[in-house]
Amino acid sequence: MSLFAIADLHLSFSSDKPMDIYGGWWINHTETLKNNWLSMIQDEDTVLIPGDISWALRLDEAKADLEWLSDLPGHKVLIKGNHDLWWTSIGRLSSMYRDLEFIQNSSAEYGEYAICGTRGWICPGENNFDAHDEKIYKRELIRLEMSFEAASKKGCKKFIGMLHYPPANEKMEPSGFTELFAYYGTEKVVYGHLHGRDAYENGPKGIIKGVEYFLVSCDHLQCMPLKIL
DSSP: OOOEEEEEOOOOOOSSSSGGGGOOOGGTTTHHHHHHHHHOOEEEEEEEEESSSSSOOOOHHHHHHHHHHHSSSSSEEEETTTTTTTTOOOOHHHHOOOTTEOEEEEEEEEETTEEEEEEOOOOOTTTTOHHHHHHHHHHHHHHHHHHHHHHHHTTEEEEEEEEESSSOOOTTOOOHHHHHHHHHHHOOEEOOOOOSSSGHHHOOOOTTTTTTEEEETTTTTOOOEEEOO
């Protein structure tokens, strides 16, 4: 039983948003991703998917994408990304697919670990960070802490973290997210959102204050899910 992660699938089976226009690893990326997935992941494995799952605007449009994902091996744990506008009530989503688990103010389990996460937001210190960003940033911190608290109430003491946005600004300064991950003794954190060779450097990687960070956006991983445990 292994734990993998890959973000930013940007599926569009029912919406007119092909990723091929971006070139590189986005050309036929769903076929490449599926082939890599099938070669690596078994039914007993778990895959973390930190947001930007589907380009759909409504849940009925997203069903083709979610069904494609559900048909792949493994148990999938998902959080919302900034483009997941189809994401509706967590209760409805959780009832739709047996092997898709949606985190929102909650946590998931992987062996002795709890998977805790939220979408996140840009962090203080970014260019043009304003009062509106501050409001969303603080709300996302509350949601991340609620996720940790939900896991702690179950008796969990080992944690894996998920965010869609990077947990720090481009200067790699500490943030409320990195402080929460360190406070709870989180072992590993995965995040996405960053695309393109220049942007890949704008998020933390490696071990910082005892927490190991991984950028797992689909193009950064060349459509190859990353095994983290």
